[in-house]
Amino acid sequence: MAASSTSPAPQRRPRADAERNRTRVLDAAREVFRARGDEAQMPEVARAAGVGVGTVYRHFPNRAALIAAVGEQRQAEIVEFGRTACLPRAKASEGLAAYLEHIGEVLGAERGLSASIEAAFGSAEPTGEGRAGAEDVAARLLARGKEEGTVRPDAEVGDVVMIVCGLAAVIRNDAGDWRRYVHNACAGLGTSG
Amino acid sequence: MAASSTSPAPQRRPRADAERNRTRVLDAAREVFRARGDEAQMPEVARAAGVGVGTVYRHFPNRAALIAAVGEQRQAEIVEFGRTACLPRAKASEGLAAYLEHIGEVLGAERGLSASIEAAFGSAEPTGEGRAGAEDVAARLLARGKEEGTVRPDAEVGDVVMIVCGLAAVIRNDAGDWRRYVHNACAGLGTSG
DNA sequence: TAAATAAACGGAATCGGATTCCGATTCTGT
């Protein structure tokens, strides 16, 4: 008792098989949700991962957490794209447009993950790195855009979040010309082209 | 058999108590969802309506339909506001801003209904009148705004839908300065003021 | 290398909540 309440817990590295199963489950969930939408059932995910339901629950406390984890994983990839393909652009306004277009493409191609990705970008929870990273990319692009004079000075990260969420909703429904919407949204931020 | 397959069904007017109960259930649901969010349970709605669960299901095929009905009812009121308070404005751009601000106010004040209202505006389903009415208001305002020269000629109803959905997401989360977002979104549509 | 211990597994059992069913009750038309 004394030990457990005072020592900061040595934190033995997780067992190898546990770590492997965790990623198996996450990958399987991502695939299943992408294909069937996030109403897919837990047993289905477990089966796809070649694992028992119990194992799924050992790694993710509940269905919502699993869905969120998938969304955050996808978001992390989007942020990575933002850092490597958008931030480096000469014109920040183009970088911003590319960032949003990429998000639109992902949302359109992976409808099943759309809700969880939207949540990753829009949720208020301290999701941590994912959300923070996404906002960091947006913030840098906006700042640079303002210097360039291609972005309205009163534009904020929140505006970009709103665009992403709106985009997700629109794509989830009509799937229509979301590219045009992105274009207009950029125009709205003051980005001229 | 011959009769049932050929006659268009006389459709006797629904029984008085049935009609009364339908609205009781709808009203109770609206209140319960507004207060507790749309995860509130069916039995809770039934209790609030002073009715058995069976009765709830007699009028609404399932939970989703009930939630949707609530959202559509609220949407109808918003559309009504749009027609009476926004369309008549001298400046279409101001009418549009007022329309969006009103939506923001409702979303903010009735968080629990936020998701269903958003769905009513954004869903692809042939929701019918509700959605159509909302888009009608937006379309008229946009058209008039273009004549005025206060709205970008390439703006479309879809852009407004996107704004509404984005707004809903933002309000559901930070609840921050959504008013600023509305302002910026309007600016994005080309509305100068 | 083998035994001991801790951690992870699998999947049957449990639980909660949506939905269905049907006998009892309440309208409506005659």
Added chain:
DNA sequence: ACAGAATCGGAATCCGATTCCGTTTATTTA
């Protein structure tokens, strides 16, 4: 007031998420 039709209420059922625990496996230790 009566017959028939529609509606009610709420217990019973169904389904899927989550929990539990005996078994199996990785890791550490002797």
